[in-house]
Amino acid sequence: MARVKSILTEAKQIERAVTLIHLGARLQVLESETDLSYERLLRLYKEVSGKSPSKGQLPFSTDWFMTWQPNIHASLFLNIHEYLNKAAELDEIDTVIKAYQLYQEQTGAQGLEALLSVTRAWRLVKFVDNGMLTMTKCSKCGGHFVTHPHEIAKHYVCGLCNPPARAGKGSAAGAIRMDVH
Incomplete structure:
Protein backbone atom coordinates (compact mmCIF):
# COMPACT_ATOMS: atom_id res chain seq x y z
CA MET A 1 0.00 0.00 0.00
CA GLY A 50 8.61 24.34 -24.44
CA LYS A 51 11.71 26.25 -23.30
CA SER A 52 14.44 26.16 -20.69
CA PRO A 53 13.69 27.88 -17.38
CA SER A 54 14.96 31.41 -16.71
CA LYS A 55 18.32 31.60 -15.03
CA GLY A 56 19.44 33.88 -12.24
CA GLN A 57 18.52 34.77 -8.71
CA LEU A 58 14.99 35.19 -7.44
CA PRO A 59 13.93 38.72 -6.48
CA PHE A 60 14.88 39.20 -2.84
CA SER A 61 14.24 42.85 -1.97
CA THR A 62 11.09 43.92 -0.15
CA ASP A 63 11.45 47.39 -1.72
CA TRP A 64 9.67 46.41 -4.96
CA PHE A 65 6.47 45.75 -2.98
CA MET A 66 6.58 49.26 -1.47
CA THR A 67 6.42 51.19 -4.76
CA TRP A 68 3.00 52.56 -5.66
CA GLN A 69 1.48 50.24 -8.30
CA PRO A 70 3.27 47.05 -7.20
CA ASN A 71 2.05 47.74 -3.65
CA ILE A 72 -1.57 47.89 -4.81
CA HIS A 73 -1.19 44.64 -6.77
CA ALA A 74 0.70 42.93 -3.94
CA SER A 75 -1.95 44.06 -1.46
CA LEU A 76 -4.76 42.71 -3.65
CA PHE A 77 -2.98 39.35 -3.91
CA LEU A 78 -2.16 39.18 -0.20
CA ASN A 79 -5.74 40.03 0.83
CA ILE A 80 -6.99 37.18 -1.37
CA HIS A 81 -4.30 34.89 0.05
CA GLU A 82 -5.17 35.75 3.66
CA TYR A 83 -8.88 35.17 2.97
CA LEU A 84 -8.18 31.75 1.44
CA ASN A 85 -5.90 30.89 4.35
CA LYS A 86 -8.82 31.43 6.73
CA ALA A 87 -11.63 30.04 4.56
CA ALA A 88 -10.07 26.98 2.88
CA GLU A 89 -7.97 24.10 4.12
CA LEU A 90 -5.23 24.05 1.50
CA ASP A 91 -1.51 23.35 1.61
CA GLU A 92 0.43 26.64 1.67
CA ILE A 93 1.60 26.42 -1.94
CA ASP A 94 -1.92 25.52 -3.10
CA THR A 95 -3.18 28.65 -1.30
CA VAL A 96 -0.56 30.70 -3.19
CA ILE A 97 -1.62 29.09 -6.49
CA LYS A 98 -5.34 29.67 -5.94
CA ALA A 99 -4.81 33.23 -4.66
CA TYR A 100 -2.64 34.02 -7.67
CA GLN A 101 -5.24 32.62 -10.08
CA LEU A 102 -7.92 34.78 -8.41
CA TYR A 103 -5.58 37.81 -8.51
CA GLN A 104 -5.09 37.27 -12.27
CA GLU A 105 -8.85 36.96 -12.70
CA GLN A 106 -9.47 40.24 -10.85
CA THR A 107 -6.81 42.23 -12.71
CA GLY A 108 -8.01 40.79 -16.03
CA ALA A 109 -11.62 41.75 -15.23
CA GLN A 110 -10.42 45.34 -14.72
CA GLY A 111 -8.51 45.31 -18.01
CA LEU A 112 -5.19 45.53 -16.17
CA GLU A 113 -2.01 43.56 -16.67
CA ALA A 114 -1.01 41.57 -13.58
CA LEU A 115 2.14 43.32 -12.30
CA LEU A 116 2.77 40.56 -9.80
CA SER A 117 4.35 37.36 -11.13
CA VAL A 118 3.60 34.08 -9.36
CA THR A 119 7.25 33.99 -8.26
CA ARG A 120 6.96 37.45 -6.68
CA ALA A 121 3.64 36.45 -5.09
CA TRP A 122 5.29 33.34 -3.60
CA ARG A 123 8.20 35.48 -2.36
CA LEU A 124 5.74 38.01 -0.88
CA VAL A 125 4.12 35.27 1.20
CA LYS A 126 7.58 34.16 2.39
CA PHE A 127 8.43 37.77 3.35
CA VAL A 128 5.20 38.04 5.37
CA ASP A 129 5.75 34.64 7.02
CA ASN A 130 9.25 35.76 8.05
CA GLY A 131 8.07 39.11 9.44
CA MET A 132 9.84 41.17 6.76
CA LEU A 133 6.52 42.58 5.47
CA THR A 134 3.06 42.82 6.99
CA MET A 135 -0.42 44.16 6.26
CA THR A 136 -1.46 47.54 7.68
CA LYS A 137 -4.95 49.04 7.69
CA CYS A 138 -5.33 52.36 5.87
CA SER A 139 -6.59 55.05 8.26
CA LYS A 140 -8.76 56.58 5.47
CA CYS A 141 -10.34 53.73 3.47
CA GLY A 142 -9.88 50.82 5.90
CA GLY A 143 -8.26 48.57 3.29
CA HIS A 144 -5.27 46.42 4.23
CA PHE A 145 -2.02 47.09 2.39
CA VAL A 146 1.46 45.58 2.30
CA THR A 147 3.87 47.59 4.47
CA HIS A 148 7.09 47.22 6.38
CA PRO A 149 6.41 45.84 9.88
CA HIS A 150 7.52 49.06 11.61
CA GLU A 151 5.05 51.32 9.76
CA ILE A 152 3.08 53.52 12.15
CA ALA A 153 -0.32 51.86 11.72
CA LYS A 154 -2.39 54.60 13.37
CA HIS A 155 -1.58 57.18 10.68
CA TYR A 156 -0.93 54.93 7.67
CA VAL A 157 -2.55 56.14 4.42
CA CYS A 158 -2.46 53.81 1.39
CA GLY A 159 -1.38 54.64 -2.15
CA LEU A 160 -4.98 54.68 -3.37
CA CYS A 161 -6.07 57.35 -0.87
CA ASN A 162 -2.83 59.32 -1.26
CA PRO A 163 -1.40 58.55 -4.72
CA PRO A 164 1.94 60.00 -5.81
CA ALA A 165 1.81 63.27 -7.80
CA ARG A 166 2.37 61.58 -11.19
CA ALA A 167 -0.02 58.68 -10.54
CA GLY A 168 -2.33 57.85 -13.42
CA LYS A 169 -0.52 60.17 -15.84
CA GLY A 170 1.23 57.46 -17.85
CA SER A 171 -0.20 54.64 -19.88
CA ALA A 172 2.10 52.00 -18.38
CA ALA A 173 0.89 48.41 -18.23
CA GLY A 174 -0.94 47.71 -15.00
CA ALA A 175 -1.68 51.39 -14.45
CA ILE A 176 -4.73 52.19 -12.45
CA ARG A 177 -6.74 54.84 -14.20
CA MET A 178 -7.72 57.75 -12.03
CA ASP A 179 -10.42 59.65 -13.91
CA VAL A 180 -11.48 62.76 -12.02
CA HIS A 181 -14.49 64.65 -13.36
Missing part, protein backbone atom coordinates in the same frame (compact mmCIF):
# COMPACT_ATOMS: atom_id res chain seq x y z
CA ALA A 2 2.93 2.36 0.65
CA ARG A 3 3.92 2.09 -3.03
CA VAL A 4 0.45 3.26 -4.17
CA LYS A 5 0.59 6.21 -1.77
CA SER A 6 4.01 7.26 -3.05
CA ILE A 7 2.79 7.11 -6.65
CA LEU A 8 -0.25 9.23 -5.74
CA THR A 9 1.95 11.67 -3.84
CA GLU A 10 4.30 11.94 -6.80
CA ALA A 11 1.37 12.48 -9.18
CA LYS A 12 0.11 15.32 -6.96
CA GLN A 13 3.63 16.83 -6.90
CA ILE A 14 3.83 16.67 -10.70
CA GLU A 15 0.37 18.22 -11.07
CA ARG A 16 1.35 21.03 -8.67
CA ALA A 17 4.61 21.62 -10.60
CA VAL A 18 2.76 21.73 -13.94
CA THR A 19 0.29 24.29 -12.55
CA LEU A 20 3.15 26.45 -11.27
CA ILE A 21 4.94 26.21 -14.63
CA HIS A 22 1.76 27.27 -16.47
CA LEU A 23 1.53 30.27 -14.11
CA GLY A 24 5.13 31.21 -14.97
CA ALA A 25 6.90 30.16 -11.76
CA ARG A 26 10.67 30.05 -11.74
CA LEU A 27 12.43 26.71 -11.29
CA GLN A 28 13.58 27.68 -7.78
CA VAL A 29 9.94 27.90 -6.67
CA LEU A 30 9.27 24.40 -8.00
CA GLU A 31 12.37 23.07 -6.23
CA SER A 32 11.26 24.64 -2.96
CA GLU A 33 7.63 23.53 -3.14
CA THR A 34 7.89 19.98 -4.49
CA ASP A 35 9.91 16.90 -3.62
CA LEU A 36 10.75 16.20 -7.27
CA SER A 37 14.42 16.07 -8.26
CA TYR A 38 16.06 18.98 -10.06
CA GLU A 39 16.56 16.86 -13.18
CA ARG A 40 12.92 15.80 -13.20
CA LEU A 41 11.73 19.37 -12.71
CA LEU A 42 14.00 20.58 -15.50
CA ARG A 43 12.59 17.97 -17.92
CA LEU A 44 9.05 18.76 -16.82
CA TYR A 45 9.64 22.50 -17.23
CA LYS A 46 10.95 22.06 -20.76
CA GLU A 47 8.10 19.71 -21.67
CA VAL A 48 5.35 21.96 -20.31
CA SER A 49 6.67 25.38 -21.36
Whole structure:
Protein backbone atom coordinates (compact mmCIF):
# COMPACT_ATOMS: atom_id res chain seq x y z
CA MET A 1 0.00 0.00 0.00
CA ALA A 2 2.93 2.36 0.65
CA ARG A 3 3.92 2.09 -3.03
CA VAL A 4 0.45 3.26 -4.17
CA LYS A 5 0.59 6.21 -1.77
CA SER A 6 4.01 7.26 -3.05
CA ILE A 7 2.79 7.11 -6.65
CA LEU A 8 -0.25 9.23 -5.74
CA THR A 9 1.95 11.67 -3.84
CA GLU A 10 4.30 11.94 -6.80
CA ALA A 11 1.37 12.48 -9.18
CA LYS A 12 0.11 15.32 -6.96
CA GLN A 13 3.63 16.83 -6.90
CA ILE A 14 3.83 16.67 -10.70
CA GLU A 15 0.37 18.22 -11.07
CA ARG A 16 1.35 21.03 -8.67
CA ALA A 17 4.61 21.62 -10.60
CA VAL A 18 2.76 21.73 -13.94
CA THR A 19 0.29 24.29 -12.55
CA LEU A 20 3.15 26.45 -11.27
CA ILE A 21 4.94 26.21 -14.63
CA HIS A 22 1.76 27.27 -16.47
CA LEU A 23 1.53 30.27 -14.11
CA GLY A 24 5.13 31.21 -14.97
CA ALA A 25 6.90 30.16 -11.76
CA ARG A 26 10.67 30.05 -11.74
CA LEU A 27 12.43 26.71 -11.29
CA GLN A 28 13.58 27.68 -7.78
CA VAL A 29 9.94 27.90 -6.67
CA LEU A 30 9.27 24.40 -8.00
CA GLU A 31 12.37 23.07 -6.23
CA SER A 32 11.26 24.64 -2.96
CA GLU A 33 7.63 23.53 -3.14
CA THR A 34 7.89 19.98 -4.49
CA ASP A 35 9.91 16.90 -3.62
CA LEU A 36 10.75 16.20 -7.27
CA SER A 37 14.42 16.07 -8.26
CA TYR A 38 16.06 18.98 -10.06
CA GLU A 39 16.56 16.86 -13.18
CA ARG A 40 12.92 15.80 -13.20
CA LEU A 41 11.73 19.37 -12.71
CA LEU A 42 14.00 20.58 -15.50
CA ARG A 43 12.59 17.97 -17.92
CA LEU A 44 9.05 18.76 -16.82
CA TYR A 45 9.64 22.50 -17.23
CA LYS A 46 10.95 22.06 -20.76
CA GLU A 47 8.10 19.71 -21.67
CA VAL A 48 5.35 21.96 -20.31
CA SER A 49 6.67 25.38 -21.36
CA GLY A 50 8.61 24.34 -24.44
CA LYS A 51 11.71 26.25 -23.30
CA SER A 52 14.44 26.16 -20.69
CA PRO A 53 13.69 27.88 -17.38
CA SER A 54 14.96 31.41 -16.71
CA LYS A 55 18.32 31.60 -15.03
CA GLY A 56 19.44 33.88 -12.24
CA GLN A 57 18.52 34.77 -8.71
CA LEU A 58 14.99 35.19 -7.44
CA PRO A 59 13.93 38.72 -6.48
CA PHE A 60 14.88 39.20 -2.84
CA SER A 61 14.24 42.85 -1.97
CA THR A 62 11.09 43.92 -0.15
CA ASP A 63 11.45 47.39 -1.72
CA TRP A 64 9.67 46.41 -4.96
CA PHE A 65 6.47 45.75 -2.98
CA MET A 66 6.58 49.26 -1.47
CA THR A 67 6.42 51.19 -4.76
CA TRP A 68 3.00 52.56 -5.66
CA GLN A 69 1.48 50.24 -8.30
CA PRO A 70 3.27 47.05 -7.20
CA ASN A 71 2.05 47.74 -3.65
CA ILE A 72 -1.57 47.89 -4.81
CA HIS A 73 -1.19 44.64 -6.77
CA ALA A 74 0.70 42.93 -3.94
CA SER A 75 -1.95 44.06 -1.46
CA LEU A 76 -4.76 42.71 -3.65
CA PHE A 77 -2.98 39.35 -3.91
CA LEU A 78 -2.16 39.18 -0.20
CA ASN A 79 -5.74 40.03 0.83
CA ILE A 80 -6.99 37.18 -1.37
CA HIS A 81 -4.30 34.89 0.05
CA GLU A 82 -5.17 35.75 3.66
CA TYR A 83 -8.88 35.17 2.97
CA LEU A 84 -8.18 31.75 1.44
CA ASN A 85 -5.90 30.89 4.35
CA LYS A 86 -8.82 31.43 6.73
CA ALA A 87 -11.63 30.04 4.56
CA ALA A 88 -10.07 26.98 2.88
CA GLU A 89 -7.97 24.10 4.12
CA LEU A 90 -5.23 24.05 1.50
CA ASP A 91 -1.51 23.35 1.61
CA GLU A 92 0.43 26.64 1.67
CA ILE A 93 1.60 26.42 -1.94
CA ASP A 94 -1.92 25.52 -3.10
CA THR A 95 -3.18 28.65 -1.30
CA VAL A 96 -0.56 30.70 -3.19
CA ILE A 97 -1.62 29.09 -6.49
CA LYS A 98 -5.34 29.67 -5.94
CA ALA A 99 -4.81 33.23 -4.66
CA TYR A 100 -2.64 34.02 -7.67
CA GLN A 101 -5.24 32.62 -10.08
CA LEU A 102 -7.92 34.78 -8.41
CA TYR A 103 -5.58 37.81 -8.51
CA GLN A 104 -5.09 37.27 -12.27
CA GLU A 105 -8.85 36.96 -12.70
CA GLN A 106 -9.47 40.24 -10.85
CA THR A 107 -6.81 42.23 -12.71
CA GLY A 108 -8.01 40.79 -16.03
CA ALA A 109 -11.62 41.75 -15.23
CA GLN A 110 -10.42 45.34 -14.72
CA GLY A 111 -8.51 45.31 -18.01
CA LEU A 112 -5.19 45.53 -16.17
CA GLU A 113 -2.01 43.56 -16.67
CA ALA A 114 -1.01 41.57 -13.58
CA LEU A 115 2.14 43.32 -12.30
CA LEU A 116 2.77 40.56 -9.80
CA SER A 117 4.35 37.36 -11.13
CA VAL A 118 3.60 34.08 -9.36
CA THR A 119 7.25 33.99 -8.26
CA ARG A 120 6.96 37.45 -6.68
CA ALA A 121 3.64 36.45 -5.09
CA TRP A 122 5.29 33.34 -3.60
CA ARG A 123 8.20 35.48 -2.36
CA LEU A 124 5.74 38.01 -0.88
CA VAL A 125 4.12 35.27 1.20
CA LYS A 126 7.58 34.16 2.39
CA PHE A 127 8.43 37.77 3.35
CA VAL A 128 5.20 38.04 5.37
CA ASP A 129 5.75 34.64 7.02
CA ASN A 130 9.25 35.76 8.05
CA GLY A 131 8.07 39.11 9.44
CA MET A 132 9.84 41.17 6.76
CA LEU A 133 6.52 42.58 5.47
CA THR A 134 3.06 42.82 6.99
CA MET A 135 -0.42 44.16 6.26
CA THR A 136 -1.46 47.54 7.68
CA LYS A 137 -4.95 49.04 7.69
CA CYS A 138 -5.33 52.36 5.87
CA SER A 139 -6.59 55.05 8.26
CA LYS A 140 -8.76 56.58 5.47
CA CYS A 141 -10.34 53.73 3.47
CA GLY A 142 -9.88 50.82 5.90
CA GLY A 143 -8.26 48.57 3.29
CA HIS A 144 -5.27 46.42 4.23
CA PHE A 145 -2.02 47.09 2.39
CA VAL A 146 1.46 45.58 2.30
CA THR A 147 3.87 47.59 4.47
CA HIS A 148 7.09 47.22 6.38
CA PRO A 149 6.41 45.84 9.88
CA HIS A 150 7.52 49.06 11.61
CA GLU A 151 5.05 51.32 9.76
CA ILE A 152 3.08 53.52 12.15
CA ALA A 153 -0.32 51.86 11.72
CA LYS A 154 -2.39 54.60 13.37
CA HIS A 155 -1.58 57.18 10.68
CA TYR A 156 -0.93 54.93 7.67
CA VAL A 157 -2.55 56.14 4.42
CA CYS A 158 -2.46 53.81 1.39
CA GLY A 159 -1.38 54.64 -2.15
CA LEU A 160 -4.98 54.68 -3.37
CA CYS A 161 -6.07 57.35 -0.87
CA ASN A 162 -2.83 59.32 -1.26
CA PRO A 163 -1.40 58.55 -4.72
CA PRO A 164 1.94 60.00 -5.81
CA ALA A 165 1.81 63.27 -7.80
CA ARG A 166 2.37 61.58 -11.19
CA ALA A 167 -0.02 58.68 -10.54
CA GLY A 168 -2.33 57.85 -13.42
CA LYS A 169 -0.52 60.17 -15.84
CA GLY A 170 1.23 57.46 -17.85
CA SER A 171 -0.20 54.64 -19.88
CA ALA A 172 2.10 52.00 -18.38
CA ALA A 173 0.89 48.41 -18.23
CA GLY A 174 -0.94 47.71 -15.00
CA ALA A 175 -1.68 51.39 -14.45
CA ILE A 176 -4.73 52.19 -12.45
CA ARG A 177 -6.74 54.84 -14.20
CA MET A 178 -7.72 57.75 -12.03
CA ASP A 179 -10.42 59.65 -13.91
CA VAL A 180 -11.48 62.76 -12.02
CA HIS A 181 -14.49 64.65 -13.36
